[in-house]
Amino acid sequence: MSDPDSPTWAIELTPEHPPERIADLAARAEADGFDIAFTSSHYFNRDPFVVLSRMASATDDLRLGPGVVNPYETHPVKLAAQTATIDEVSDGRAVFGVGAGDRSSLSNLGVERDRPLRRVLETFDLARELWDGETVTHEGTFTARDASLNLEPAGEIPVYVGAQGPHMLRMSAKHADGVLINAAHPRDLEWAAGKLEQGLADRPADAGEFESLAFASVSVAGDEEAAREAARPPVAFIAGGAADPVLERHDIDREAANEVSEALERGDLNEAFGRVTPEMIDAFCIAGTTETVAERFEAALEHVDGIVVGSPLGPDLEDAVDRASEALAAATDGEND
Helix, strand or coil: CCCCCCCEEEEEECCCCCHHHHHHHHHHHHHCCCCEEEECCCCCCCCHHHHHHHHHHHCCCCEEEECCECCCCCCHHHHHHHHHHHHHHCCCCECEEECCCCHHHHHHCCCCCCCHHHHHHHHHHHHHHHHCCCCEEEECCCEEEEECCCCCCCCCCCEEEEECCHHHHHHHHHHCCEEEECCCCHHHHHHHHHHHHHHHHCCCCCCCCCEEEEEEEEEECCCHHHHHHHCHHHHHHHHHCCCHHHHHHCCCCHHHHHHHHHHHHHCCHHHHHHCCCHHHHHHHCEEECHHHHHHHHHHHCCCCCEEEEEEEECCCHHHHHHHHHHHHHHHHHCCCC
């Protein structure tokens, strides 16, 4: 794994805003010391690769990539080409964040998320071959025949797998360059670290280093209550889709989570957000003032190599980027002053 004395600072910038604003936020994140910026991919937001291209123009050293794309909405060969294009326009700064995708969003498109672990693995295996300049024929969870790219990346593109369940976590540790653990609480991250260790035990000796990042929902502001209120929307979606073992780990009532989930399915977002409990916010988001968030970051870093500061960031995005950087600095130094 990476040097524990130098945790990776990463951030998720959600393209629910125009590309120009996301590019400005990326430049701000780079100035604040972040290492990687991931751009989320959902059919209802702006295209992540268009936004990443603008982010590349606005930054110099920040590593950039989708976080995460799925190989159901878009063919894996196309994803490899799109990521290689970002690598080209950024002079070799691309990373590839890939996962199985959100089941409910895919169902809106009539897409079945079939054999997710196998499909994700086949996707990045194929991408690596294409990036090496190979012509590929593949028959598995998807088909590609005599596929090749007319461009080659400037360098190695690291693959980060979005993971939450035990099998995807183990697979990522065995085969990928890194993992984006969909969790914010130390209890969940400790559990995930155990699954990663199992995968690392089977990792080939020549596979290179592996990095674990907590892809954590974060909401930080000068006012604790404002930060927690801003956390309600993402926490609703997390809690509404949480598996029973996760709810049990945090003593969250199954019926309360069901009420959130049912409201989301009806499309009644206000009701869903209103049914989010304080316990759900504590379990599924790092929310509060800079000092509170720094303490939570420090606890998380006991189990991972770095943190992705994920949506919602906070009630004020620009302020939240700055505060998240300050909190990471405090957590890295062990100083929460």
